[in-house]
Amino acid sequence: MNTQLLTDLLAGKFICSIAFEQEYEQLKAPEVRAEVELWLAGIDRRLAQLGEDGAYFAAPMQIMAPHAAKVREDLKHFRDVYGPSVRMLNLIREAKEGFSCSPGDYVQLADIESSINESSTLESHLRSMHGTITGASIKHNNREFLKRMLENLKDAGYLVLSNPQNETYRVTGKIDHLHAVLEFISEHEPVISTAPEDEAQTEDLVLKAALEDGKSDV
Structure with a gap:
């Protein structure tokens, strides 16, 4: 094996x-x-x-209380756990025409750099993430900033570097998990922030978000 x-x-x-x-x-x-x-x-x-x-x-093998509690806490703290990657991927979507944020999609640094340089709005969005993108500084130019953003997404498992020569990345299958989490949150946001006495119900919903949600073959 x-x-x-x-x-x-x-x-x-x-x-x-x-x-x-x-x-x-x-x-x-x-x-x-x-x-x-x-x-x-x-x-x-x-x-x-x-x-x-x-x-x-x-x-x-079975969802026990600690497993459900961990996922539930991740969902409650969405901004910290998933928020940074979502913001970065949304910027790519805005900067790259036809980018669907699906497994297999390509992202070339030069392409999104060109879009950022031509749009003050996109550049502002990029610069607003200087505290979110690890290793990024407001002193960096747009290319350096974007390079660190793509490397952050690679480190998170959402991108791989498919061509180092022209700095092209590719979206991985892990993105489907993020889509499932976002869909679950949009449908069950009130339940995620439920009171402690409703934890049993929340754990049932968390199980669906983590392993089912219509997207996982379990």
Whole structure:
């Protein structure tokens, strides 16, 4: 069995055809999936997938109170956990025509730099994130600022560097998880901030957000 594949799954990585092409192809084989599922079961984990062709990831065998509480807290603190990546991806969407924020989409630094330089509004949006983008400073020019933004998204697992020569990145399958979380929040925002006495109901909804939500094959 590929030990690197298991290591990536246990590290919380989303194994998709873009970021982990070889490992993803391995998991498409029923015999490999069965072997991985058996191994994960030994540590109370299971193999889950985001949709029929989406990324694979390791999930708890059963959702216990600590697991649900962790997801619930992440949703309550959306701005800190998901907000920075959402802001960065939204800026790319505004700067790059036709960008759908879907797995496989390409993002070239030069393209979005050109759009930012031509729009004072987009440049203002970019500069407003100097406290959000790790390593960015208001002293940096737009290109340096954008480079750090794309590297932040890469570090978060939403992009991979597909062509270092022309600084082109590609959106990974992990983006589907972010879409599922955003959809869940939009539908259940009042419940996420529920009172402590309603925690049982919240945990049921959190389970759907984390593993089902119509997007995960569990």
